[in-house]
Amino acid sequence: MEQRVLLCDTTLRDGEQAPGVEFDRPEKEKIARALVEAGIDELEVGVPAMGEEEAKRISQLVALKLPVRLITWNRVVLEDLAASYRTGVEGVAISLPVSEQQIKHKLRKDRAWLLEQMGRCVRDAKKEAGYIVLGLEDASRADIAFLKEIIKEAQKLGVDRIRFADTLGIMEPLSIFFKLQDLTREADIPLEFHAHNDLGMATANSLAAVQAGFKALSVTVGGLGERAGNAALEEVAVALKYTLKQEVRLDLKRLNSLGSLVSSLANRQVPRAKPIIGGDVFTHTSSIHIDGIQKDFANYETFPPESVGRKHSTAFGKHTKYKNVxxxxxxxxxxCNQDKADELLRKTLAKIEQLERPLEEDEILGIVLSS
Structure with a gap:
């Protein structure tokens, strides 16, 4: 039986890197508990090296003894790792820039130094942490031969999982598939894909990574994250189930409440057209679509909205017809008889023209009651 893809949520780390977003201790706990109750596989809960307050919040999450692995994010720096160990967290992610751009112009080092420092940090983590993720930052711009060298060395060191990060969100599904398929042939341990959404392809790229053989995906609720954000948990989970036909442990019925919780705590409104959790994504307005779902919902919906905690709805716009009413x-x-329906349609269209927007079902029923 094919191994299930792990969903590794980083809302409490990369999600919190979104401009203006900061979760206090009770908020972190609410999000963590909600994700665990929904069936998430792993939580990346923060960066202890940021300071005492951040480390304290992480320690408090560890103290909850949630039935899921908690990991922290660290630079390839021993002091970062020491801060993580003090929180009591089970796992650590060690992130190292692997593109020539970042090795030379961010670290101002060379490949030899990076490999030596990687070895030093991983060996240290093996003594203190129960699980090690090696994160390859900016891997999408890295030399493929160097990535293979890192993978081989990481396996010798006993790393548990390797994370390939499309840090700038510049890749597209076909290149993802072919490049990452080449890497899976070199790896005897699970590979994880960490997508950013700068060009709107984070979900598609995540699916391509799975098709290439990757066994874990990094996600955030609502796609919250740095710049344009990350691959959205709700999109990835639903696409895994309904597009790739893969087993998903996550309770999809909780996706809508998860989205509402995180958007509220992050003080970020969910766009109305946001896939899965947006206000309009299960609302039909076109008369052709409304007629179609009257006959069979499958005419215009690939999966039932109830499966993700939502419901069907309709909105009536300027193209509304008699039979829709x-x-x-x-x-x-x-x-209603034909005269009553004709009169309601006339009033509905007049109201739509006046307000310059579609009417919800309850608004039309209000017109009925006022007639």
């Missing part, structure tokens, strides 16, 4: 009234148990 009749259907709405009948669905609410309201009898």
């Amino acid at each position: 009749v259907w709405l009234l009948k669905s609410k148990g309201i009898d």
Whole structure:
């Protein structure tokens, strides 16, 4: 049986790197508990090296003894790792820049130094942590031969998982598939893909990574994260199940409440057209679509909204037809003849023109009651 893809949530780390977002201790706990109750596989909970307050919040999450692995993010620096060990966290992610751009112009070092420092940090972590993720920052711009060299060395050192990060979100699904498929042939340990959404391809790229043989995906609730954000947990989970037909441990019915919780605590409104959790994504307005779902919801929906904690709805716009109004009234148990339906349609279209927007079902029913 094919191994299930792990969903590794980093809302409490990379998500909190979104501009203006900061979660206090109770908020971190609420998000962590909600994700665990939904069935997440792993939580990346922060960066202890940021300071005492951040480390304290992480220690408090560790003290909850949640039934899921908690890991922290660290630079390839021994002092960072020491701060993580003090929190009591089970796992550590050690991130090292691997592109020539970042090795030379960020670290101002060379490949030999990086490999030596990687070895030093991993050997240290092996003594103190129960699980080690080696994060390859800016891997999408790195030399493929150097990536293979790192993978081989990481395996010798006993790393548990390797994370390939498309740090700038510049890759596309076809290049992801072919490049990452080449890497999976070199790896005897699980590979994880960490996508950024700068060009709007984070979910597609994450699926391509799975098709290339990757066994773990890094996600955040609502795609919250640095710049344009990360691969969205809700999009990736639903696409894994309904597009790739893969087993998903996550309770998809909790996705909507998760999105609402995180957007509220982050003080960021969910866009109305946001896939899965947006306000409009299960609302039909076109008369053709409304007619289609009257006959069979599968005409215009690939999966039932109830499966992700949502419901069908309709909104009536300027293209609303007579039969759409009749259907709405009948669905609410309201009898009507043709004259009544014609009159309601006329008033509905007039109201739509006045407000310059579609009307929700309740607004149309209000017109019925006022007639």
